[in-house]
Amino acid sequence: MTQQTLVTTTPGQVSTRRRRRLIGKGGEEHPNWPGTITLLICSIAVFLPLYATVTMAFKTTAQSVSGQVFSLPSPFSVEGFVEAWRLTNFPRGFAISVFVTLVTVVGTVILAALAAYAIARNWDRRFFRGAFFYLLAAMFLPFPVLALSQVKLTGIVGLANPVGVALLHVMFQLSFSVLLFTAFIRGLPEELEESARLEGATTWVVFRRIVFPMMAPMSATVAIFAFLASWNDFMMPSLIIADSTLQTLPVLQSVFQTQFSSNYNVAFASYLMAMAPAIIVYAFTQRWVMSGVTQGAIK
Amino acid sequence: MATATAAGVPTRKDSRLKADRLGRRPVNRTFYLMLVPALVLFTLAITVPAIMGISLSFTDSVGFGEFRFIGVTNYIAMFSDPAILSSYTFTIGFALVTVLAVNVVAFLLAVLLTSKIRGKVALRAIFVLPMVISGIIIAYVFGFLFSNSLPQLGQAIGFEPLASSLLANEDLAWLTIVFVTAWQAIPSALLIYIAGILSIPGEVYEAAAMDGASAARQLFSITLPLVAGYVIINLVIGFKNHLNAYDIIVGLTNGGPGTATRSVAMTIFSGFTGGDYAYQMANATMFFLIAVLLAVLQLRLTRGKGQF
Numbered sequence: 144m145t146q147q148t149l150v151t152t153t154p155g156q157v158s159t160r161r162r163r164r165l166i167g168k169g170g171e172e173h174p175n176w177p178g179t180i181t182l183l184i185c186s187i188a189v190f191l192p193l194y195a196t197v198t199m200a201f202k203t204t205a206q207s208v209s210g211q212v213f214s215l216p217s218p219f220s221v222e223g224f225v226e227a228w229r230l231t232n233f234p235r236g237f238a239i240s241v242f243v244t245l246v247t248v249v250g251t252v253i254l255a256a257l258a259a260y261a262i263a264r265n266w267d268r269r270f271f272r273g274a275f276f277y278l279l280a281a282m283f284l285p286f287p288v289l290a291l292s293q294v295k296l297t298g299i300v301g302l303a304n305p306v307g308v309a310l311l312h313v314m315f316q317l318s319f320s321v322l323l324f325t326a327f328i329r330g331l332p333e334e335l336e337e338s339a340r341l342e343g344a345t346t347w348v349v350f351r352r353i354v355f356p357m358m359a360p361m362s363a364t365v366a367i368f369a370f371l372a373s374w375n376d377f378m379m380p381s382l383i384i385a386d387s388t389l390q391t392l393p394v395l396q397s398v399f400q401t402q403f404s405s406n407y408n409v410a411f412a413s414y415l416m417a418m419a420p421a422i423i424v425y426a427f428t429q430r431w432v433m434s435g436v437t438q439g440a441i442k
Numbered sequence: 443m444a445t446a447t448a449a450g451v452p453t454r455k456d457s458r459l460k461a462d463r464l465g466r467r468p469v470n471r472t473f474y475l476m477l478v479p480a481l482v483l484f485t486l487a488i489t490v491p492a493i494m495g496i497s498l499s500f501t502d503s504v505g506f507g508e509f510r511f512i513g514v515t516n517y518i519a520m521f522s523d524p525a526i527l528s529s530y531t532f533t534i535g536f537a538l539v540t541v542l543a544v545n546v547v548a549f550l551l552a553v554l555l556t557s558k559i560r561g562k563v564a565l566r567a568i569f570v571l572p573m574v575i576s577g578i579i580i581a582y583v584f585g586f587l588f589s590n591s592l593p594q595l596g597q598a599i600g601f602e603p604l605a606s607s608l609l610a611n612e613d614l615a616w617l618t619i620v621f622v623t624a625w626q627a628i629p630s631a632l633l634i635y636i637a638g639i640l641s642i643p644g645e646v647y648e649a650a651a652m653d654g655a656s657a658a659r660q661l662f663s664i665t666l667p668l669v670a671g672y673v674i675i676n677l678v679i680g681f682k683n684h685l686n687a688y689d690i691i692v693g694l695t696n697g698g699p700g701t702a703t704r705s706v707a708m709t710i711f712s713g714f715t716g717g718d719y720a721y722q723m724a725n726a727t728m729f730f731l732i733a734v735l736l737a738v739l740q741l742r743l744t745r746g747k748g749q750f
Contacts, residue, residue: 173558174558174559174560175554175557175558175559176560178554178557178558178559179559179560179561179565181554182551182554182555182559182565182569183565185551185569186565186568186569188625189568189569189571189572189625190568191587192580192583192584192587192625193575195583195586195587195591196583199586212586212587212590212591213591254479254480254483255480257476257477257479257480258476258477258479258480258481260473260476261473261474261476261477262477264473265469265473268469271469271473271477274477274481277481277484278480278481278484281484281488282737283733283734283736283737284488284492284730284733285685285686285729285733286686287686287688287706287707287710287711287726287729288492288495288710288726288727288729288730288733289488289491289492289495289726290710290711290726291495291710291711291713291714291719291722291723291726292490292491292492292494292495292498292723293487293491294714295494295505296490296491296494310483310487311487313483314483314484314487314488317480317484321480345472346470346472346473347472350472350476371573371574374576375574375575375576375577377576377577377578377688377689377692378688378689378707382711382714393576393578393579394578396578396579396582397578399582400582407586410582410586411583411586414579414582414583417576417579418575418576418579418580421574421575421576422571422574422575424574425570425571425574429567429570432570432573432574433566433570433633436573436629436630436633436634437633437634437636437637
């Protein structure tokens with residue numbers, strides 16, 4: 144899988160044949176047509192809710208209440224988006240979501256990379272080995288278990304806001320990320336670091352100039368998982384952020400469950416705006432997403 | 443010991459050059475500076491709340507003001523509380539059904555996606571897509587389909603059970619949660635199965651084909667046993683994740699109708715409002731013990747990762 148996904152940057156039907164020859168996989172004379180068709184039919188299950196979201200979002204309010212979810216919008220209307228933009232105060236919600244996600248991604252990569260480097264290069268020391276298992280323990284501590292005390296504590300220390308959510312997001316990503324980074328660093332050759340150190344480079348310089356750049360592929364994986372976890376999270380911001388005007392995009396969508404419940408086009412336009420960034424990021428980073436899942440489970 | 447060199451030796455200059463008793467190089471101080479921020483933040487954000495939660499579960503705290511130590515009273519009360527028992531029954535049952543559904547579908551999709559199909563890369567990208575979409579939002583979307591489009595379809599074809607919204611059906615609402623959760627959880631299980639299937643050497647299949655084994659025979663006698671390790675990983679990880687069900691339930695049924703689909707996480711969060719803060723802390727602690735149990739199981743099982 145890795146080989147295939149590495150070769151491709153733009154997946155699509157057009158270049159499939161050329162790619163296959165490149166990889167040198169045999170058997171293109173007998174493609175599995177029944178399999179291909181079965182998969183195409185199954186992919187409807189993936190597209191159906193997304194298709195419904197898009198068509199509903201571009202309908203007029205009058206057309207959206209008719210109940211014909213899958214009919215194409217006519218006339219084509221952006222009034223849903225205009226209204227959703229205003230109603231959820233989209234720019235603010237978007238800015239807060241971007242802030243939380245950005246802090247989470249940068250914080251996770253930096254903290255986890257530093258910790259993992261220290262751990263991997265001092266594995267023979269009890270302190271570092273212990274720290275590794277200590278950090279790993281949170282992988283088995285789901286948020287619901289800690290929620291009651293975390294909500295209380297963030298309230299006490301003035302972190303019942305997006306900053307607190309970002310901090311907790313980093314902490315919940317740390318275990319998985321340190322695990323991935325440590326495994327990756329152990330696979331890196333130490334010679335380069337040794338020779339740099341002989342030249343007089345400090346540990347800090349070695350990390351910044353040599354190790355961290357070499358960790359780039361794993362940093363990308365860690366960053367994407369942090370992005371997805373943070374951008375899509377509902378549970379934590381909904382409980383931690385006390386001021387509802389500072390809520391993230393997923394939490395803001397609940398407004399359509401109570402008020403304005405018949406303006407379906409507005410609701411779906413809002414849903415679409417909230418999920419689009421994740422889909423766009425995925426479109427550009429699928430190979431990291433795909434290889435990341437596998438590494439996370441099997442490492 | 444490991445840390446003694448850095449902490450106990452008076453002249454740091456010397457310690458940097460000298461090896462310790464075990465002949466190891468002393469640890470560069472920078473390494474400590476790299477690790478300590480993560481450890482401190484982690485302790486404050488995770489360990490302190492965990493200890494606080496477990497301690498408070500032995501009290502009668504309502505979330506503020508004074509409280510006193512009441513031993514294991516909360517824990518005893520939990521075992522005869524129908525609200526808590528039913529949330530555990532629901533959550534465990536839901537997690538079991540979902541993890542089975544996810545794995546059957548993901549395994550079959552993985553088999554197809556690793557066969558000689560056309561547009562392999564594009565198809566894989568499509569089937570992974572649900573993973574990146576926010577659970578609460580897709581639950582709202584499906585919720586609309588379940589309460590509007592599906593009943594319309596049910597009425598049109600005259601199929602009674604579908605003619606009214608599944609979300610309002612006390613006996614069937616949980617199926618919608620299974621469906622949407624599976625929709626979102628299949629991609630990660632699928633990717634793990636794809637990795638597993640690709641790790642099987644091609645010669646095994648060639649030999650089987652030469653012996654005249656059919657495709658179905660190859661699937662059940664070669665693929666399935668050879669990815670057994672991956673099946674176990676997927677089952678344990680999936681079950682553990684589904685126990686935390688929250689977002690999708692909130693988006694679909696919000697625990698209803700009545701309390702038919704209230705998960706453990708939702709019950710715990712009721713401790714914010716109902717005045718039984720410490721009581722739900724006990725519930726959370728119980729939930730934590732189950733998570734630890736599963737974690738131990740996971741570590742034991744994944745040690746032999748995918749090795750048949």
